[in-house]
Amino acid sequence: MSSPAPLQPPSLRRRLLLFLLVPMLVFLLLDAVITYAGALAYSNRVHDKDLADEVLTVAQMIRRYGIQSELSPEVRFLIEYDPDGHNHFSIVSRKRGLLDGHGRFFNIRPSIGQAPSLYDVQTPHHLLRVAAYSMPAPDDPGDVITISIGETLQSRHRNARDILLLSIPMQSLLIVCVLLLVWFGVDHGLKVLNPLVERLRRREHELEPITAEDVPIEILPLTRTIDLLFARLKRAMQAQERFLADAAHQLRTPLAGFRLHAERALANPADTKDALHHILRLTERTTRIANQLLAISRAQSRLANGSELPLLDLAAQVPGMVALRVPEALHAGLDLGYQGPDKPLHIQGHADALQELLDNLIDNAMRYAGPGRSATVRLGPCPDGGAELVVEDDGPGVPEALMPRLGERFFRVPGHEGPGTGLGLAIVQQIAQLHGAQVTFGRSEAGGFKVTVRFPPPAAATSP
Structure with a gap:
């Protein structure tokens, strides 16, 4: 059975880059949506103004050429062959009814002398933006003629897309530059840790504090915690060294006594009993020394732990x-x-x-x-x-x-x-x-x- 793959250690660089890059990509998408909405609003204003101007132009031409049962060739040419493709229109007389166009789509009758009214009309195939204008009939002052011209929204959306496509390359270039700046900024910013890493790498047995003036303020809590750990470890090692020195100092005399009385018992069997009594007393003394040394060691360990x-x-x-x-x-x-x-x-x-x-x-x-x-x-x-x-x-x-x-x-x-x-x-x-x-x-x-x-x-x- 294969062993599981070891877990990859966390990366501060990867964490920072993800934290910065992902929101920036989201902001890029959000910026594209906002840019398109702004471009569409701008296109609507331009087209609405052109549509209103066209209605006023048609009204002026009707005053000049007049109108009977149909439009003059000049007016029809202006409406039907305009570059924006305005082929949805109606001209309605209050007395004579529909004079020309598609009257069933237009039902707004503005008051005479008002600016052109703009509104939306839904047809079976298109959503139209309509400009309507009312004026007195040139040949009958008692009659009112309402001119309505509508256009589809395709050109508006096309213009908005064109604006978006023009802005995306510049915005993408800006985002790429910012991403590169973030990448190199994070990489350069992490290099401030190199002196600290180098100091730790050169150490062998030193347990002195590592916090210095070149340590960034953001990682001061970490380095100070390491300094406290080093201090506790140093106290523990010093306590261990003292314990070993004390044990060696105090056990030297009893061990020498053990050897002396053992050699005396081997050399003279008659002194065996007396030598064993001395060895017993030395054993009691050694046990007492060991217990007290262990007591000191336990006290020093508790003190070094700092709990x-x-x-x-x-x-x-x-x-x-x-x-x-x-x-x-x-x-x-x-x-x-x-x-x-x-x-x-x-x-x-x-x-x-x-x-x-x-x-x-x-x-x-x-x-x-x-x-x-x-x-x-x-x-x-x-x-x-x-x-x-x-x-x-x-x-x-x-x-x-x-x-x-x-x-x-x-x-x-x-x-x-x-x-x-x-x-x-x-x-x-x-x-x-x-x-x-x-x-x-x-x-x-x-x-x-x-x-x-x-x-x-x-x-x-x-x-x-």
């Missing part, structure tokens, strides 16, 4: 997040509590990302506060309509000199020998940045460590 955050009720979410960690905190000897409002407290955020943020703050309290201590998670509104999440403990705290370095990757407070990678607060910083929040570090009222995360109000609350 709109959904509306989230912190007052409904945070208590459940804290409750999940209470058993683990009790096992570590930490009294974990929660204080928060009863009313909804909305922000825009990801529930999973906020769970990671809170988990890292609680992990930090469990590791650095120590057994027998307490930690509290507090949630409350901010004056600007946002929300404030605070995690504080009554542990030894962090020296003021080291506070500015908190949040750096792999930084750990000197003198602490417990498990840790130095990535927990870095993850908190990344997730806070994703939500447009600010993170501050300080001392709690009990002298321990305090982390405050201030979330901005939701967009619906800040819009006018």
